Amino acid sequence: MWRGNNRSRERLRSESDCSVYDEEYRIMILGAESVGKTAICQVFVGGKEDDDGYDRLVIQKTAKFRRAEFCAWDAVDGQTCCMRLTEIRMPLTGGSQNGTDDPVFKTLTQRADGFLLIYSVTNIESFWSAMEYYHLVIQIRNHSDTPLVFIANKTDCVNGQVVTSSKGREAAFDICASYYETSVRSDPDSIKFVFHDVIRQVRSVRMHARSQEQPCTKMRGLIHRLSWKSKKKQSKSRLRQKLNSPEEIKKEL
Numbered sequence: 001m002w003r004g005n006n007r008s009r010e011r012l013r014s015e016s017d018c019s020v021y022d023e024e025y026r027i028m029i030l031g032a033e034s035v036g037k038t039a040i041c042q043v044f045v046g047g048k049e050d051d052d053g054y055d056r057l058v059i060q061k062t063a064k065f066r067r068a069e070f071c072a073w074d075a076v077d078g079q080t081c082c083m084r085l086t087e088i089r090m091p092l093t094g095g096s097q098n099g100t101d102d103p104v105f106k107t108l109t110q111r112a113d114g115f116l117l118i119y120s121v122t123n124i125e126s127f128w129s130a131m132e133y134y135h136l137v138i139q140i141r142n143h144s145d146t147p148l149v150f151i152a153n154k155t156d157c158v159n160g161q162v163v164t165s166s167k168g169r170e171a172a173f174d175i176c177a178s179y180y181e182t183s184v185r186s187d188p189d190s191i192k193f194v195f196h197d198v199i200r201q202v203r204s205v206r207m208h209a210r211s212q213e214q215p216c217t218k219m220r221g222l223i224h225r226l227s228w229k230s231k232k233k234q235s236k237s238r239l240r241q242k243l244n245s246p247e248e249i250k251k252e253l
């Protein structure tokens with residue numbers, strides 16, 4: 001279901017042109033209800049925290065399950081990139097079962113390049129949900145080099161804060177994620193650093209993957225050259241067998 005206005009839809013279409021950016025990144029934003037997932041995406045995309053119609057393609061929205069998509073363009077360390085942001089909230093009450101069983105969630109998780117796990121410092125349940133989302137992701141992807149950022153949002157609510165900085169930092173350390181404290185309300189400009197961090201993590205994973213591929217590519221080149229040489233030898237010897245005199249052989253070669 002499209003929820004943005006026509007101008008936004010046109011912008012989404014026109015900016016989806018692959019020639020305008022160097023690389024594409026698929027980022028998933030996971031967290032419990034009302035932690036600020038949409039607000040963070042909207043602020044990053046360039047809208048306001050509560051701008052309901054801004055460049056958003058809402059795919060699914062029910063009382064329990066919610067999925068929204070955004071597109072963002074930015075330059076990170078001199079390289080332009082297109083970010084496909086997918087925000088998801090779903091029931092976690094049945095433990096890890098729900099997520100791994102859900103085909104949409106599973107496919108999106110497998111395809112994603114990086115993950116933002118968000119909780120609100122005013123809600124301890126949302127902290128545990130962020131941890132549950134982490135376990136779901138790792139269960140589905142089954143490897144540890146998944147770019148992750150752990151985000152403590154709503155830090156402007158000083159009086160209502162129930163999740164301490166040290167708790168968030170320790171959890172992030174345990175799951176090998178970067179840790180950021182954000183406030184969409186009081187410091188919207190800092191939101192971009194969260195996205196830049198995950199992009200850098202994705203880039204280093206991609207670079208590592210490329211460097212792992214290199215010996216293989218070199219080996220393939222060597223095998224190709226060797227097989228080409230042996231084919232050439234074979235064809236020469238076949239030719240020799242066909243021809244009788246040494247003069248004929250010389251002429252043919």
Ligand SMILES: Nc1nc2c(ncn2[C@@H]2O[C@H](COP(=O)(O)OP(=O)(O)OP(=O)(O)O)[C@@H](O)[C@H]2O)c(=O)[nH]1
Nearest residue numbers: 032033034035036037038039089153154183184185
């Ligand atoms: N004080 C404060 N409020 C925030 C902050 N970020 C988001 N909010 C508010 O929190 C409420 C929920 O924000 P959303 O962005 O809709 O949260 P969500 O995680 O997308 O929620 P669901 O769509 O229900 O899953 C909104 O009223 C926001 O304005 C923040 O940093 N500080």
